[in-house]
Amino acid sequence: MFAFLTGAAPWWWIIAGLALGAVEMLTFSYILIWPGLAAVAVGLWLFAQPGLSGGGQVALFALLSLAFAVAGRAWVMRRKPPPPEGAGLNRRAARLVGRRARVAEALGGDLCEVEIEGERWRARGAGPLTPGDERGVRGADGMTLLLED
Numbered sequence: 001m002f003a004f005l006t007g008a009a010p011w012w013w014i015i016a017g018l019a020l021g022a023v024e025m026l027t028f029s030y031i032l033i034w035p036g037l038a039a040v041a042v043g044l045w046l047f048a049q050p051g052l053s054g055g056g057q058v059a060l061f062a063l064l065s066l067a068f069a070v071a072g073r074a075w076v077m078r079r080k081p082p083p084p085e086g087a088g089l090n091r092r093a094a095r096l097v098g099r100r101a102r103v104a105e106a107l108g109g110d111l112c113e114v115e116i117e118g119e120r121w122r123a124r125g126a127g128p129l130t131p132g133d134e135r136g137v138r139g140a141d142g143m144t145l146l147l148e149d
Contacts, residue, residue, distance in 0.1 A: 002054030013043030015060035093140035103133040121145050
């Protein structure tokens with residue numbers, strides 16, 4: 001079935017690997033890089049062991065593609081930074097924890113409006129809140145910020 005590969009030069013595998021790498025660079029899919037590396041490795045293997053049959057070459061290519069894909073995924077996942085804890089698109093108030101807020105208007109009781117980078121937020125704090133005070137944000141209850149004492 002793969003008899004046409006039996007007499008093929010190792011350069012065919014290396015060229016195939018480089019072509020897969022070029023397509024990977026155009027698509028940014030992170031899928032074709034692993035078979036591309038496997039094809040280059042098969043080509044290098046054939047330089048060292050030129051008598052490998054066509055079926056053996058395909059089997060080696062499949063095995064190396066799988067091994068490179070598994071190892072590559074593990075390597076990428078180790079290098080990927082963890083997402084910030086508690087951050088998310090739908091939790092804008094929670095992303096403000098730890099920031100400084102300036103009280104813009106006291107609404108009575110423990111409620112007020114604060115400004116953070118020009119945006120107004122409803123906030124709740126303990127103790128008297130007067131306009132101009134600066135407090136840290138310690139948490140969020142829905143869209144209401146919780147201020148430090």
